[in-house]
Structures are given as structure tokens and as C-alpha cells.
Amino acid sequence: MHYEMRAEYAEGESPQDRNARREVWHMTRAGESTGLCGRDLDPAALTQSADAWGTPAGQPLCHACGALYIHQVP
Helix, strand or coil: CCEEEEEEECCCCCCCCCCCCEEEEEEEECCCCEECCCCECCCCCCEEEHHHCCCHHHCCECHHHHHHHHHHCC
């Protein structure tokens, strides 16, 4: 199973906004727009490699997604 990180944006902002403010990163299965925590995210949201998990680039991370992710990867 492959994973990626997908951004959740501040209330009222969207990925189409030039300077949209990201609130938190969620872990998703690659190509999907639902976080492991169950949160539905904008399919157009910024994504990054799961390799960013645990690094400054992946902060802040949804705590629920992080907990579920570490139980799903070897």
C-alpha cells in the first residue's frame, strides 16, 4: 500500500486560492482524498510524499492519521 500526505486548508480557503493557508497534513492512501482519520479532503489539495511524515515539511500532522499510519506500515 502506498501513502501520501494531503493538505487540509483553513476554514473558507481552498487549494485554488493563491495564498491558501494549510492547517494540517493528513495521511491518505495514494490517489485518495479521504484521510486515514476519515476526514474528507479536497481532491485538488496539495499533496506530498509520505516520506515527509515526521519531518518539518510534514508538520503539523493530524494526530489520528499519524497513529493510524504507523500501525499500517512495516
